[in-house]
Amino acid sequence: xxxxxxxxxxxxxxxxxxxxxxxxxxxxxxxxxxxxxxxxxxxxxxxxxxxxxxxxxxxxxxxxxxxxxxxxxxxxxxxxxxxxxxxxxxxxxxxxxxxxxxxxxxxxxxxxxxxxxxxxxxxxxxxxxxxxxxxxxxxxxxxxxxxxx
Numbered sequence: 001x002x003x004x005x006x007x008x009x010x011x012x013x014x015x016x017x018x019x020x021x022x023x024x025x026x027x028x029x030x031x032x033x034x035x036x037x038x039x040x041x042x043x044x045x046x047x048x049x050x051x052x053x054x055x056x057x058x059x060x061x062x063x064x065x066x067x068x069x070x071x072x073x074x075x076x077x078x079x080x081x082x083x084x085x086x087x088x089x090x091x092x093x094x095x096x097x098x099x100x101x102x103x104x105x106x107x108x109x110x111x112x113x114x115x116x117x118x119x120x121x122x123x124x125x126x127x128x129x130x131x132x133x134x135x136x137x138x139x140x141x142x143x144x145x146x147x148x149x
Contacts, residue, residue, distance in 0.1 A: 002102075002110045003061045003147045005046045011102065011110060012044050012065060012141065015095070023091050040088055041070045047140070051147075059147045064117075067092065067139040089119060089137050096141055114143035 002008050009030050016028045026038035032045050047064035054060035069092060071085040093116045101109035121137040 001108075001112070001145045001147065002063075002143070003059075003145050005049050005063060005065070008063050008065055008143065009044050009046050012067070012096070015102075016042055016044075016092075019095055023095060024088060036070055039070055042092065043068045043070070054146060057148055059149060060112075061145045061147055063111075063143045063145060065141050067096075067141060069137045069139065071136065085121065085137060089121070089139065092139060093119070096139075102143075111143040111145045114141065116140070117142045 002011055013028050013030050016023065016025065020026070020028060025040055025042055027036055027041035029036065029041065029043040033043055036043070045066045045068065047066055048062075049064070050062045051059045052062075069085075069089055071081065071088060096114070096116055100113050100115060102111050102114055103109055116139050118140040119137060120140075
């Protein structure tokens, strides 16, 4: 099971890169990349990680990442762009929740449960940096995993 934040970021990025065509993404970035070569884009930023005793010889690990979805199709009207932005975010949420356990190629679950916990459209400032605000939508994805000891 995935219990480290870097593993989670890579796992999500790999899936979104593999599905970038059907999702309509031109770029998938990680770790608060500042240069985005093409839009629409998603940048995955690591979030919190907490560990608790769960049972006999088991830690329960709660992980969180933020996905910043940058839309930027300036050829559309504001109304059409806003609707397209929300449709892209809905497709991303559907993909992220198409398998709540993120089963790997061997049939093993990577997490106990993973889901999109929140969606926040508008002007945002990424938590990981002190950059200026940007127009995007932030998805918060949470997962519960376990590690034996």
